[in-house]
Amino acid sequence: MGTSDAALVRRVQTGDTRAYADLVARYRDRLGRYALHMLGNREDAEEVLQDAFVRAYRSLASCDDPERFGAWLYGILVNRCRTAGARAARRAQRFVYDPTALERAPSAAPDGRTEWEDVVRWALARLPPESREAFLLKHVEDLEYEDMARLTGAGVSALKMRVKRAREQLRAILKEAERV
Amino acid sequence: MRGSPWSGAACLLAATLVTGTMAAQQIDPRLDRLDAVTRSIVGALVDSAVAAALPTEPLIQRALEGATKRATGEVIVAAVRRLAQDLAHARDALGGTASPGELTAGAAALRAGASPAFLTELRRTRREPLIVPLAVLTDLVASGVPVDSAAHAVVALASRTRDADLIEFRRAVERDIALGAPPAAATAAAAGLTAQSVDVNAGARQQRPGRP
Amino acid sequence: MFDQPDDAVERMARHLRQPVRIDPALDERVMRAIATLPTPVRSTAGVAWSWLTRPRRLTLTPLGMVAAAAALAAVVLLYRRGPGPPVLPRTDTRPFQFVLVAPRATRVSLVGDFNDWDATRTPMRRVRATSSLWSTLIPLAPGRYRYSFLVDGAHWRADPAAPAARDDEFGTPSSVVTVGGS
Numbered sequence: 001m002g003t004s005d006a007a008l009v010r011r012v013q014t015g016d017t018r019a020y021a022d023l024v025a026r027y028r029d030r031l032g033r034y035a036l037h038m039l040g041n042r043e044d045a046e047e048v049l050q051d052a053f054v055r056a057y058r059s060l061a062s063c064d065d066p067e068r069f070g071a072w073l074y075g076i077l078v079n080r081c082r083t084a085g086a087r088a089a090r091r092a093q094r095f096v097y098d099p100t101a102l103e104r105a106p107s108a109a110p111d112g113r114t115e116w117e118d119v120v121r122w123a124l125a126r127l128p129p130e131s132r133e134a135f136l137l138k139h140v141e142d143l144e145y146e147d148m149a150r151l152t153g154a155g156v157s158a159l160k161m162r163v164k165r166a167r168e169q170l171r172a173i174l175k176e177a178e179r180v
Numbered sequence: 181m182r183g184s185p186w187s188g189a190a191c192l193l194a195a196t197l198v199t200g201t202m203a204a205q206q207i208d209p210r211l212d213r214l215d216a217v218t219r220s221i222v223g224a225l226v227d228s229a230v231a232a233a234l235p236t237e238p239l240i241q242r243a244l245e246g247a248t249k250r251a252t253g254e255v256i257v258a259a260v261r262r263l264a265q266d267l268a269h270a271r272d273a274l275g276g277t278a279s280p281g282e283l284t285a286g287a288a289a290l291r292a293g294a295s296p297a298f299l300t301e302l303r304r305t306r307r308e309p310l311i312v313p314l315a316v317l318t319d320l321v322a323s324g325v326p327v328d329s330a331a332h333a334v335v336a337l338a339s340r341t342r343d344a345d346l347i348e349f350r351r352a353v354e355r356d357i358a359l360g361a362p363p364a365a366a367t368a369a370a371a372g373l374t375a376q377s378v379d380v381n382a383g384a385r386q387q388r389p390g391r392p
Numbered sequence: 393m394f395d396q397p398d399d400a401v402e403r404m405a406r407h408l409r410q411p412v413r414i415d416p417a418l419d420e421r422v423m424r425a426i427a428t429l430p431t432p433v434r435s436t437a438g439v440a441w442s443w444l445t446r447p448r449r450l451t452l453t454p455l456g457m458v459a460a461a462a463a464l465a466a467v468v469l470l471y472r473r474g475p476g477p478p479v480l481p482r483t484d485t486r487p488f489q490f491v492l493v494a495p496r497a498t499r500v501s502l503v504g505d506f507n508d509w510d511a512t513r514t515p516m517r518r519v520r521a522t523s524s525l526w527s528t529l530i531p532l533a534p535g536r537y538r539y540s541f542l543v544d545g546a547h548w549r550a551d552p553a554a555p556a557a558r559d560d561e562f563g564t565p566s567s568v569v570t571v572g573g574s
Contacts, residue, residue, distance in 0.1 A: 020423070021423055024422050032413075057422075120408065122524075131358070244510075251563070311573075343573055
């Protein structure tokens with residue numbers, strides 16, 4: 001441990017390609033979580049993640065602030081997820097939901113956790129992409145609104161509204177799931 | 181050679197029986213789920229539709245929906261009759277070449293408040309089947325979009341937009357409405373974006389299951 | 393983090409914050425992909441490029457606005473070209489998936505225009521033995537179909553994920569699915 005992002009980025013920028021592997025390993029799971037929740041499908045998430053890492057590498061020369069490599073990479077991923085989500089929607093699969101993966105998943109834990117997982121995935125998939133993105137960045141990735149604005153290009157007040165609406169929608173969806 | 185005095189009556193009786201049997205056979209057996217009176221009235225409405233060259237399957241499905249939902253015979257008959265009228269109006273607007281699917285979607289659009297002139301304009305504008313544009317209009321109106329705004333956007337997009345893009349357009353409008361945009365403004369904005377993206381996204385389509 | 397007591401949503405966020413494991417083989421795939429790319433060495437040209445491509449505020453003169461409007465009009469006119477020869481409808485079917493969250497249900501059926509509104513024809517299955525999600529996949533030809541879910545043989549439920557059918561005279565909710573052909 002100890003090598004900073006900036007040091008690794010500078011090594012890549014001076015031709016040490018292998019240093020990029022450390023950056024990929026460092027950000028793989030954290031960015032993967034966002035992509036997985038955003039797209040709802042592990043295969044799509046890994047594809048987008050790989051694409052984001054490759055694109056980031058390709059434009060690493062233009063990364064003006066290596067100290068903020070993580071935020072910069074995040075921005076690329078958020079964008080790629082938007083594109084992939086729109087493509088998936090155009091493919092007529094509005095709700096990113098993966099029944100095959102669910103069927104392959106282990107059977108429910110005695111505490112019913114797996115059932116809760118299903119509901120969480122379903123509820124998240126029901127949110128419009130803008131709301132899902134805002135909710136995940138705020139309440140799962142724990143970003144400040146100013147950082148979210150930089151990543152998404154949306155204004156802070158619009159983002160606050162999206163997060164508020166996402167919470168309202170989720171509350172209604174979760175209540176509905178309990179009722180049936 | 182003279183026939184028996186009963187022969188004429190027998191022929192008449194036989195003819196009546198045959199005609200009656202044929203009429204009974206013509207009633208779709210799926211309608212057996214209706215009570216006898218409702219079945220005969222719905223059967224007559226279906227016969228009228230056949231005579232008018234209108235699709236009968238939507239009428240049968242509407243009757244079966246009513247039966248499964250335990251509606252009264254009166255309600256079922258009213259629903260089927262109204263649908264038959266809407267189908268006839270849709271056919272008047274869309275022309276005699278309209279497919280059963282187009283007439284069904286057209287009937288729903290008229291019920292949502294679309295004008296017959298909109299249906300005619302759509303037929304004039306679009307080469308592809310009209311099921312999806314008509315359905316998109318109906319769904320937009322159901323989401324609170326004023327019918328004129330919805331019709332304007334659908335006609336503008338319909339000439340060269342594929343079904344999948346129109347469905348995505350509807351979803352974009354629903355998303356924006358859910359995010360708080362006024363329905364008419366959301367429709368205009370999404371129509372603009374869809375128009376821009378149609379040529380860009382003319383790539384391959386998926387083979388994954390679709391979703392409603 | 394939440395402005396008001398919001399237990400279910402907060403519980404959901406907590407669940408989503410749990411770490412996720414992505415297959416480490418992804419690292420190798422990324423490294424293989426970038427091996428074919430030029431090294432992103434930061435050069436003077438790169439700095440100049442980032443200056444050139446930096447976002448800027450554009451001010452449009454009245455003449456520029458007229459030109460932009462003309463370009464937009466051209467796009468719209470091009471877009472609204474007249475119809476050519478009719479395209480025949482496609483009759484092939486494609487699979488459609490229907491999903492309902494119903495944790496307390498013991499049985500759920502999909503009932504609609506595609507199965508004669510017969511509640512026995514298309515039973516839905518839990519995606520796993522104890523799951524709350526009920527799912528079924530059916531082939532649909534292009535068209536517009538009305539449908540409902542029947543829960544435990546008695547309760548009609550519309551699909552919360554689909555447009556509502558407004559032309560419903562039977563007093564129970566129905567939804568609509570539209571299948572396109574192009």
